[in-house]
């Protein structure tokens with residue numbers, strides 16, 4: 001019997017995630033148009049705290065770009081090149097000199113302590129190994145820095161949580177996103193310290209998390 005390593009499973013899942021987001025890239029802004037009416041004020045609140053050298057992971061189509069403080073120095077990555085094509089057009093339309101490239105948050109190509117702030121909005125639902133991705137953010141953010149997250153999570157209520165678990169495989173297949181992630185627990189597992197959490201939206205399903213690296 002051939003044994004498959006965790007590393008190989010992660011590589012295959014990451015390729016699948018990339019394929020799914022490349023597939024939905026042309027429709028992404030359309031699909032998200034209605035939820036975006038709710039998300040936009042949360043993005044504004046989150047990004048008001050972004051300072052110094054900023055890394056945004058999973059930039060998608062660049063929905064956060066207009067909300068960074070003016071003059072912000074942003075490096076952005078995404079695993080899906082077709083999402084990046086749209087993000088680049090948006091940055092250019094807004095006249096923002098952001099540095100955008102393809103990359104995987106689970107294995108970042110930046111040295112330790114490179115950034116003051118890391119940002120992720122609605123990303124850790126689709127990263128195959130979210131704890132590894134969060135560990136990478138901890139590594140590349142300076143000890144004095146901060147990690148800003150906006151993520152939807154599993155609702156911890158008996159029937160709804162159970163339903164989310166049952167529906168999850170279908171949603172992953174269509175959208176590439178898991179609807180039952182326990183992101184607050186994952187943030188702690190990655191060695192980050194949660195500074196504050198705001199519980200937002202329907203049944204408090206969305207969490208705005210500010211975390212510190214807690215490293216010397």
Ligand SMILES: C[S@@+](CC[C@H](N)C(=O)[O-])C[C@H]1O[C@@H](n2cnc3c(N)ncnc32)[C@H](O)[C@@H]1O
Pocket residue numbers: 014017018021057058059060061062063064077078079080083103104105106120121122123126127128177
């Ligand atoms: C739901 S979209 C969110 C996009 C954007 N952050 C927003 O708020 O609209 C998730 C994004 O994360 C990207 N992504 C998924 N896994 C990733 C990974 N391992 N590394 C980097 N980006 C990833 C996807 O390609 C996609 O663009």
